[in-house]
Amino acid sequence: MGTPSPNPRPLSPLQEQNIMRTSINSRERKRMHDLNEAMEELRSCLPYSQDASSRKMSKINTLLLACNWYDSPANHPESRSPKAVGCPPRRRGDHRSSSSTSRFYHRSSTSGTRPRPR
Template sequence: LTEQINLPSDNNERERQRMHKLNNAFQALREVIPHVRAENKLSKIETLTLAKNYIKSLTSIILNMSNGHFPAAEGLGGSWGPKLYQHYQQQCGDDDHSLSKNS
């Protein structure tokens, strides 16, 4: 049997590639999460916290607008977008300010 030898440089390169992919994923997430503070790049924890709050807010809105059950996906078009975003801003505005204090 042939043993595979992992050289430190191979491990370092794999780790660099892994971190590059992870950072790209965080950047993609930052670009789709609405947030108030645009002048500074969000930290990873801020990004995850805002994403979590945004998902919770969207879930709450959908449940409230559909009498407690999720509507079919094709029913989520058109006029829902602005309402979802407005509700998210109202609910998570305080969370965004508390995040900037912890940075």
């Protein structure tokens, strides 16, 4: 067991790069974990089959269903509160653009078309 030297050797560029990459990877894993948790929370608020035999909705389908469901006349904030549908209340500062300015639209047919930018 040696004592630590008073002046530790500087890291090589390769060591610095490895430390930086490890840090970046860790932040990305946390970001994706947080995103996936938020998507699961959103799925739990949406009216769709949640039984064990149905497949989990993709992220894009979850977002499209949420937008369409939120924009439906029966679900306007004036007519229903978030507590009535089991969703957490929106935080201050959360803003949602109106459907007329949305970059995407959803076709109601099941033709397998993907949303396209407007």
